[in-house]
Amino acid sequence: MDENEDHIQQGIAAMEADEIFARNMRVLEALLFAATSPMDLDDARPFLSDNADLAALVDALTKKYQNAGVNLVRRGDGYAFRTAEDLAFLLRREETERKPLGRSALEILAIVAYHQPVTRSEIEEVRGVATSKGSLDVLMEAGWVRMRGRRRTPGRPVTYGTTSEFLDHFGLENITDLPGLNELKGAGLLSGNLPPDFAVPSPNDGDLFDNEDPLDADDHGEDLLSELSEDDA
């Protein structure tokens, strides 16, 4: 008798757990569908059952949409539904809102992405040419590049990095998914002026480095030294 009842109880508990999981999945599905930009899963917590297993939910949801016309994708710290990549050709439409990036802006974007955190003078070192003020502004206006902090070196130059919108726009799960990153690292081409056999840094769009200070709230990146030199010129 007892054993039987136990089994029944376990059965009921399992059923309930299944129902709760299914409901959580629907809630997460609805929240992710309703959002345009990637959503931090923690933001869904208030709407899920207590102690919901977020990882398991995302896993199940990702699988559910694996072969659909819409996929659940990871973008940095968040998740979002996006149309399937293999339908790209079919769905392709010329973007009208954004002006295409100029050659130099795109080059700077790539340098920021692969070398971040990077200062303006380091960008200039790679390109061998002064950076016109507009180029970085365009990238920041597009929402792809941000000021991360200030390097703890003389002059305290502003450091730049990419944003989560950058990941989202170019369909990258993480900054380490940049195309060709490993080859570049292997070839020692991300190492500044270090000889190739030194430890090669990886791009990092997250936390500040040890040699970076956070920006103050009222620090908008005006760089006294560079402003002065520009005024002089």
Next chain:
Amino acid sequence: MDENEDHIQQGIAAMEADEIFARNMRVLEALLFAATSPMDLDDARPFLSDNADLAALVDALTKKYQNAGVNLVRRGDGYAFRTAEDLAFLLRREETERKPLGRSALEILAIVAYHQPVTRSEIEEVRGVATSKGSLDVLMEAGWVRMRGRRRTPGRPVTYGTTSEFLDHFGLENITDLPGLNELKGAGLLSGNLPPDFAVPSPNDGDLFDNEDPLDADDHGEDLLSELSEDDA
């Protein structure tokens, strides 16, 4: 031999048809997801295989999302993904703001409470100042004051009274629990020096009085006479 081959051919054709259908479904799914407004199915035609059975596709897609957090729904002439109705609460946030009731609103409320059924001009008579419509609106929005009916006198002014929410908020069981003249005096709220004819009415928040008419269903309390006089002013 021939028959066998026929079967194989049919099998291949069926397989291909399935694949085409599945692909069309994915494309439609992606298009509906990305559409900025409910999509006319005909707009999907250029993206689908020739002679795709739109009705069958929509049917299959509707079924697929039937129990999901998001449903495929018809909106006007088009279709769109929308949050499942039972999850609509996910998209509604409520914020309650606590504000102290203003002095004049409080005074009007008190007069309505004691003198109900009372017209606006009677309120003004007791207060000795003009009553802005806004104050009465605030009280009605708060759910404490309601329009009871119209007084059967020239101009047919609206009569106001209190609601059961009013009783709830102030912890009264009945409107007659409001303290009378002697109790107000006893509590020190009214001074001893009152003229002999000073009276505190016994309030009534129940049925219409004999000289009150019920409000018509389409009567929202607009007061013809006072509107006119306000226009003149």
Next chain:
Amino acid sequence: MANSGHQDDFIEDKHPPSAERGGVMYVDVDGYEGPLDLLLDLARKQKVDLVNISVLALAEQYLSFIDTLRERRIEIAADYLVMAAWLTFLKSRLMVPQDDDGDEPSGEEMAALLQFRLKRLEAMRDAAAKLINRPQLGKEIFASGSPEQVVTTKISEWEATYYDLLQAYSVQRERQIPAEYAPTTRTVWSLQDAEDILRRLIGEGADWVPLHVCLSEYLELPEERATALASSFTASLEMVRQGHIELRQNQAFAPLMMRRKKSDG
């Protein structure tokens, strides 16, 4: 995603047309983004991998290009001249046999550095091309086109206490009580009034008279009793001080007797 065709388009299409006519290279220096860009373009013309490039040949091409520009009196930005000076130095290092003092970079080291910088710039251009050739959001990949907004409704919850309500009622009802009050004038005897009255009552007689008998006419009025007693007593003390009258009391609580002072003439 990136195929080399795309990439070349993207890199090359904004470059100025450069062509060799009659052995002379015409290049618009304004079309280059700095000396490194120019060097990279020249290096590509060697049609070998950057690893196998002849740095010496590259330096010579660069210097002769700059010379051409100078001959044609084209103004050249300082960046290009700095690079020209550096390349001249590099060239001399490469051509003159090394003295092994180790302090100065050798020609080979300088050449390797140049190669590194060219390779890195090229790598970044390739990376940029690969990036821009990825399917982009809003172009090939799409987010939900009609996201459902979270609607926040603000509910005002009014606060008022029962006491507030009753007070508001009482205050305004009282405010509206018609102000038809008759001022109740309290009679108060001033000291001067009391003195005048005492003088009159005592008259010219010099007999002892009890004070309360003098005042009996006033003491019967309840509203005047207190003030009449207090003021006349105080006035009488003053009058004693001034020497107009005399006061006498036989024992505590006995009637207070007074009379005109004899000498007061």
